[in-house]
Amino acid sequence: MIHGPCERRNSNSPCLVDGKCSKGFPKKFQNETATNEDGYPTYQRRNLEPVTLGKHRIDNSWVVPYNPYLSLRYNCHINIEICASVKSVKYLFKYVFKGNDWTNVNFKVEVQTCFDSRYVSSPEAIWRIFRFDKHQQSHPIMRLAVHLKGEQTVLYRPDLESVSRALQQHQDTTLTAWFNMNQENDAARVYKYTEIPEHFVFSQKDRKCLPRKAGFGKTTGRMYPISIGDTKRYFLRLILLHVPGATCFEFLKPVNGVQYDTYFQAAKAQGLTTDENIWDDTLADAAGAAMPRNLRDLFAYICIYSGLTDMSSLWNNHKTSLIDDFVKKKKNGHFFSHECNLCESYALRDIQDVLMTHGKRCNGFSLQIPLADLLIQFNDGTNVQLIYLFILFNNFYIPTNVGNISSVYIKQNLATGFTIIA
Structure with a gap:
């Protein structure tokens, strides 16, 4: 199984984002397989003599991880990766148990700030229809x-x-x-x-x-x-x-x-609230099962009730878990990294939203202030920032100045909430 090739050899490859391969090809050569902190191994890749494939010379750095037996058994391309860490297992199995998918749509209105909705995906529906086992138990x-x-x-x-x-x-x-x-x-x-x-x-x-x-x-x-x-x-x-x-x-x-x-x-x-180790253990335990958005809510409430005024070390210790979902998302053609200020700002914005309900802000806990003018991301992947909101009647318009959208028409249904038509 060969990836691409892409980048300079094929600038039209669908895997390219900002001129770089989103799948990380070509891979580096190395003598031994090694695991990293994210649980995705870097496999042994010998620097062998390239071979000609079509019009390209391909070496071992373009080979997709595979299992020869499975490829031969099913006569198709099968990408095989090893889940070797707790973090990988968490993301492999937790989607069966994490509950329904949720979406928060925020409006700058005082009466109604968000909608509580339920979404059942196709994999979840099939899993429940066929009554697959959801868990196994080793200890009572x-x-x-x-x-x-x-x-x-x-x-x-x-x-x-x-x-x-x-x-x-x-x-x-x-x-x-x-x-x-x-x-x-x-x-x-x-x-x-x-x-x-x-x-x-x-x-x-x-x-x-x-x-x-x-x-x-x-x-x-x-x-x-x-x-x-x-x-x-x-x-x-x-x-x-x-x-x-x-x-x-x-x-x-x-x-x-x-x-x-x-x-x-x-x-x-008793010193249980001001002992930073208590909260450090709390976040570490929660990270094993909770989604990043839930972890950010927990972090915000720890800021409010712990009595600590400097949360910077706690943030740095658990930043990887707190921004993990933003790291894995693509926004405006940019792939986040754990050192990216933008994805940290999105996480800190969620934390500050909770803090503001109690009259507090991030800078009161020695945390970085989120970047201004961050966009609201809707479920369909479109970023829309609602600048002004003028409620006239049950049906009203929202003037905007984002992209080529001049206004958003919203029809209010008293039974089901708002229906948005751009």
Whole structure:
């Protein structure tokens, strides 16, 4: 399998962007296969004698990675690449689980700033129609509840039991059962909440934690993830990660003899919010599963609630994950790199949009101010910047000064939102 050739040998090749091959050909010669930080190996390429192919002399630098057996077996061209890092596996499998595709269309109107829509792609539809397996499980996972006092979720069947009976029998969760166990069993108070499943079993029937018969199990405890926007539960969860042997909700608020009113104040007094390592671990854990846009929202909320004023080192440590989607996109014929100021500005703009809802900006956290006049990218790949917006009636015009678009006609449908016709 031969790529091209392109560049100077064929200036009309569809792979060329700004005169350079978007696929990275010709490849460099090297004696051994090596992996890099992005997980895409650079394969062994010997500097062999070129051969004549048509009107071109082709050497080993133009050969596309392939598997001879598969090419012979299926009698076609098959490009084979090796996924050798966690990052590659993340992008290989996460699209099955990341949820529906989303699009944010922002308008400069105060009443309605964006639309919440759902898009089901063809691969996702086929995957669900044929009921393909979505995951495999190696170790048992015990989900640990995180809720405020008196705000636990109670599930019941109305055709089998009344509300009062359900509240009486199912009011204890894994969290309240942990509190109750610590009140009765002093030996259990050495364990943190997430360590309990390794040593105890939560009985669904009795709604209490019972010691494991084998003494120790392979069950892993996982608390439900909480958005940092839900500050009460988020900082409760943060404290639960570090405090062992709690006997009640009130047990978690005193720090060094001082009683605090909120979990945020208690976490701050323990140094959990101002410890940059905590937030560094938080972003590192989230990067294993979350999409870059979700990571940017998380980063913004960390800026707001952490109490840190210098976020530059945290930004530099996780910049690769925060701008990863922009790095892989093509805008205006430009392929982004991790050192590109433009893709950093797009990421910082998303972060600043969240910060501004709380009256803050990037420069308040020692972060670079996003470049001005960044374009809004719509789903179809067209960049449109809405400069002025004059709402007259339900149907109105938006004058613009971008490219050859003189105006955009928008018809408002009260049931479904806006329909845009350029």
